[in-house]
Amino acid sequence: MYSLELRDVVKRYSSGGEPVVALDHVDFAVSPGEFVAVVGPSGSGKSTLLNVLGLLDDPTDGQRLLNGTDVTNLSVAERTTARKESIGFVFQDFHLLPTLSAVENVALPTAFDPGDARDRAASLLDRFGLGDRLDHGPSELSGGQKQRVAIARSLINDPAVLLADEPTGNLDTETGSAILAEFERVKSEGVAVVAVTHDPLVEEYADRVVELTDGVVVGGVPAEADADVGGPGDDGVDDARRIRRSTASGDR
Amino acid sequence: MSDAGRSPRGADRSGWVRGWRPAVSMAARNLRRNRTRTVLAVLGVCIGVLAVAALGIFGNVLALGADDAIGDIGTQVVVSPNADAGVQSLSEADVTAIRRAVDDPSVGDPAVVPLYSDNAVVAGQSAQTFATVYGVSEPGLAFEAAEGELPERHRQGAIVGAGVAEELAVEPGDTVEIAGSQVRVVAVLAESQTFSPVAPDDAVFLPESAFAADGYAQALVVSESGATAQAAADAIREDVNAREERVDLFELAAVVDEINGFFDLLSTFLLGLGGISLVVAGVSILNVMLMSTVERRQEIGVMRAVGVTRRDVLRVLLAEAGLIGAAGAAAGTLLTVVLVAGLVASTPAVDASLVLDPTNGYYLLLALAFGVGVGIVSGAYPAWKAANERPVEALRS
Numbered sequence: 001m002y003s004l005e006l007r008d009v010v011k012r013y014s015s016g017g018e019p020v021v022a023l024d025h026v027d028f029a030v031s032p033g034e035f036v037a038v039v040g041p042s043g044s045g046k047s048t049l050l051n052v053l054g055l056l057d058d059p060t061d062g063q064r065l066l067n068g069t070d071v072t073n074l075s076v077a078e079r080t081t082a083r084k085e086s087i088g089f090v091f092q093d094f095h096l097l098p099t100l101s102a103v104e105n106v107a108l109p110t111a112f113d114p115g116d117a118r119d120r121a122a123s124l125l126d127r128f129g130l131g132d133r134l135d136h137g138p139s140e141l142s143g144g145q146k147q148r149v150a151i152a153r154s155l156i157n158d159p160a161v162l163l164a165d166e167p168t169g170n171l172d173t174e175t176g177s178a179i180l181a182e183f184e185r186v187k188s189e190g191v192a193v194v195a196v197t198h199d200p201l202v203e204e205y206a207d208r209v210v211e212l213t214d215g216v217v218v219g220g221v222p223a224e225a226d227a228d229v230g231g232p233g234d235d236g237v238d239d240a241r242r243i244r245r246s247t248a249s250g251d252r
Numbered sequence: 253m254s255d256a257g258r259s260p261r262g263a264d265r266s267g268w269v270r271g272w273r274p275a276v277s278m279a280a281r282n283l284r285r286n287r288t289r290t291v292l293a294v295l296g297v298c299i300g301v302l303a304v305a306a307l308g309i310f311g312n313v314l315a316l317g318a319d320d321a322i323g324d325i326g327t328q329v330v331v332s333p334n335a336d337a338g339v340q341s342l343s344e345a346d347v348t349a350i351r352r353a354v355d356d357p358s359v360g361d362p363a364v365v366p367l368y369s370d371n372a373v374v375a376g377q378s379a380q381t382f383a384t385v386y387g388v389s390e391p392g393l394a395f396e397a398a399e400g401e402l403p404e405r406h407r408q409g410a411i412v413g414a415g416v417a418e419e420l421a422v423e424p425g426d427t428v429e430i431a432g433s434q435v436r437v438v439a440v441l442a443e444s445q446t447f448s449p450v451a452p453d454d455a456v457f458l459p460e461s462a463f464a465a466d467g468y469a470q471a472l473v474v475s476e477s478g479a480t481a482q483a484a485a486d487a488i489r490e491d492v493n494a495r496e497e498r499v500d501l502f503e504l505a506a507v508v509d510e511i512n513g514f515f516d517l518l519s520t521f522l523l524g525l526g527g528i529s530l531v532v533a534g535v536s537i538l539n540v541m542l543m544s545t546v547e548r549r550q551e552i553g554v555m556r557a558v559g560v561t562r563r564d565v566l567r568v569l570l571a572e573a574g575l576i577g578a579a580g581a582a583a584g585t586l587l588t589v590v591l592v593a594g595l596v597a598s599t600p601a602v603d604a605s606l607v608l609d610p611t612n613g614y615y616l617l618l619a620l621a622f623g624v625g626v627g628i629v630s631g632a633y634p635a636w637k638a639a640n641e642r643p644v645e646a647l648r649s
Contacts, residue, residue, distance in 0.1 A: 047648075056557060056644045077561065084559020091647075095554040099281035108555065111274045112564040153558065 001068045002029040003160045003192035004053055006220075009062030011048050021215050022048040023059070028210065028220035030161065030192040035183060037206035038196045045215040046196040047165065053194060054087055054163045055079045067160055084109050088154025088191075092166035094146040096138040096153075102145075103134040106152045117156060124152040128182060144175035151182055155191070162186055164195040168202060180205040271567055279571035286544070290576065293533075293540040297580025298587065300530030301623040305588040307526040308615030309607070311519035316606045318515055326478030326508030328394075329362075329485045330449050331471040331492075332500045339498050341467025342366065346498060350471055353484075353491035360480030362473050363393035367450065369469030372431040374456055376420030383416050384455040385430060387463040394472050395452055400424030400439030406459045409438035415453035417441075430456060449502055478505040526619075533580065534626040541573050541634035552638050553646025562639045569635030570628060577627015581620045588616060 011023035022045040030036050040046050051057035052064065055071065056079075064072045066086055074082060083089075096105045104111070106121035122134055128148040138146055147167060154162050164183070168176035176199065184205060187193045195202050203209050211218045283290045331350055333339040342350075347366045354362050368387030373380055388394075391411055392402040398414065400423075410428060412420075417440040422428055426437050435458070444453045450472060473488070475481035482505040492499055545552065555565055596607050 051644050054557070056642075056647075080556065080559055080561050083557065089554075089557050091554070095550065095647075097551055097554070099278065099285060109558040109560065111278075112271050112560060112567075114270060157559070 002065070003032050003034075003067060004194070005029040005065040006052065006059070007063040007065070009052060009059040009064065011045075011052055011057070011215075012060045023052065023217075024215040025062070026215070026217045026220060028053070028217055029222060030194055031222060032160070032190045032192050033187050034222065035187045035193040035205060035207045036195070036210055037202045037208070038194065038210045038212055039198070039203065040212035044212045046212055048215075049212060049217075050163055050165055050194070050196050053161070054089060055083050085157055086160045088151075088157075088159040088162040090147065090150050090154050090162065090164040090167050092169040094138070094143070094150045094170070096146055096149055098138055101135045101137055102130060102141065102149045105138065105149055106156055108153060109156050121152065121156060124155055125149065128152055142175075143171050144178060147171060147175075147179050148182065151179070151186065155186065159191060161192045161194065164193065164197075166197055166199070167195055168197070168199045173201065176201055271564060272571065275564065275567035276571045276575070278568050279575055282544070282548070282568070282572055283575060289540055289543070293537050293576045294580040294583065296533035296536040297530075297577055297623050297627060298584040300526070300533035300626065301581045301584025301619045302587050302591070303529040304523060304526035304622055305585060305616050305619035306591060307522040308519070308618065309588070309592060309612045311515070311522040312609070312612055312615060313602070313606050315512070315515035315519060316609055316611070317603065318511065320603070320606065326503075326505040327475045327481050328450075328503075329473040329475070329481050329488070330502040331473060331488060332449070332469070332502065333467070334497050334500045337497050341465065341469060342471055342499070343467050346492065347468060347471055349492045350473070350488055350499075353487045354473060356487065359483040359487050360476050362475040362480065362484050363390075365390060365394040365472040365474065366468040367470045367472065368460060368463040368465050370463065370465075372456075374416060374420065375429040376422045376426065379420050380429075381416060381419050383413075384451070385462075386450070386455055386457045387460045387465075388457050389460045391457055394474050395457075396442045397439040398442040400437070402439050406457065407461070408436075408459060410435040411439045411441060411457040412437050413441050413451075413453045413455045413457075414443040416456055428456070430458070478508045481505045527622075530622055530626055533623075534630040537573055537576055537627055537630040538634065540576070541569065541631050542637075544572070545569065545634045545638035549638070549641070549646045552641065553643045556641075556643035557647060565639040566635050569638055570631050573627045573631020573635065574624060575627075576631075577624045580627070581623025584623060585616050585620050588619070 006026055006028040009023055009026045009028070010021065013020045013022060026049065028049070038046055038049060048057065052059050055064075055066075055074070059072065062072070063070060066082060071079075071082055096102075097108065100108065102125060103118060103121045106124055107117040110117040122131070125131060125134055125148075128151065130145060130148055130152075133141060133145060138149070141149065147170075151162075162183075167183070168179055171179060180202060183193050183195070187207075195206070197203070208219065208222060210220050331342070333341050333346075347364065351364050354364065365388060370385045370387075371382065372385045374383045374385070375381075389406055390404070391406050392404055395402065395411070397411075402411065410430065412422060412428070417423065417437075420428065422437050422440075424437050424439055427434050428437055429435075441452055441457075444451070450470060473481070473484050475484055481503060485501050485503045485505070488499065488501060552565055556562070592607055592612075596602050596604050
């Protein structure tokens, strides 16, 4: 089973006069523990693809599955919950809240939930080598450190998928490599990673490169063999995650 | 999970409270980010609250002061014989009829004090004056002593009105000469707050036995309040004047009602003036919150993207507006207290007891509540707008 899958997805915008087709019958899938890079020229629909994958935007047509569950048409509240529990986001501009410390930024997705996620956030930061920066504000961190905080934030809820939008776009090559090495660690824990990028460096680290041109995808679905590699073991991880999710979905 | 055992309702309520704590904490930090803007918005609310509280208290003090000054006007009914109908004086039977008419809990059981009346020259050691001399047996029911004590039954001596006492420079223990006979002064009355045909300030009260008249000149009906005085007057009109118009009634309760009505109107008008400035403060909060949510559009988009619910975003923004309102309201209330205290301290003409009247506290509370309310109401629209923006739109910039 794929972590995240799009089946024959179409996304049309009706901006002004004629509708623009941003995604044209796209089939896309990513397995647990797989790192997929999506490349393509500007305006090819990369951001739209990421928004649709990340449940920030709904497809006009087609089907979307998260851990095998159809999530094509969810209400706003259901989408928010699904994002919080199953999807992590990493942005080019890091997008940390300037008023929160590093550890608070990491815990932001769970800030309004019962229980204190601070310890978990701190141990995540520790894992990314920021154990001594817990109470620093974003303005006191370097670009690479900020992106590590952002990755830690995306992992606070044990997501199935990590979606990254130009994760190395604002970093120098050396820092970019370090961040990509972090992605490798994340994927080795069974998280599917999808990165939209212009950066050839990202392609080097990716297990699979998907090309997107004018809304048409080439190589969106892994070959059979690839899908089997991540098979039974990762499914076990997924099951555990699903159980945790069903117990955690409380009041909202 | 620890929530499992709780009733869904209880869990929901605790969740509701729990969600506000991080919201308020985040809101406070957001407000600290742009201090100048926050302080200006707080100042706006502060001035609005100050206006409402100060003008409210001002109106209330005016009303209380007027109430104090016109005092018992409305609580006395003066019953006189109706000369037009040939009645020259009130007989014992008339007084009994009056007593019977008002002997009813619904009119407050007022005291009925019949008075004999005459005029005489009253002389002290060094001066003399022309005064009304009343004969009364139970002066304590209608009057209050400033010096000496009013006897329960007036059997001997003279009770002197405040004005006469001052003019003749007498006090209890002195002797005055009334119509040629020496009488000891047993008490001096407190200055009258009452405006009525019976002017006790310029009168001297003797025991009934000093009069040889065969009827009372007047009867005072002393009620607790204006409303009961009016009821008493109505009861007397109905009962005593049932067959024949034997008595005339003099009462000012209706006038007092009108005066009170005027002061109510004045208070409302002043509160309205204050309210306008509070509305202006509300608009400034609206402006601040709109600006701030536009500036933080991306941040709010990120919060929504990483899974913070619309409700929680709404909470953070409402908490910001509420904090501005609460801070402004608290400052405005404090400032009002200081201002009013300063005014009382520097203006001897203002009676401190009027300002310290507990009803003024209501105006403070009212202004405080309005300040917080204005904050939340003005913050509602920007908060709702920001919380409902699609994260895709907010993140795109």
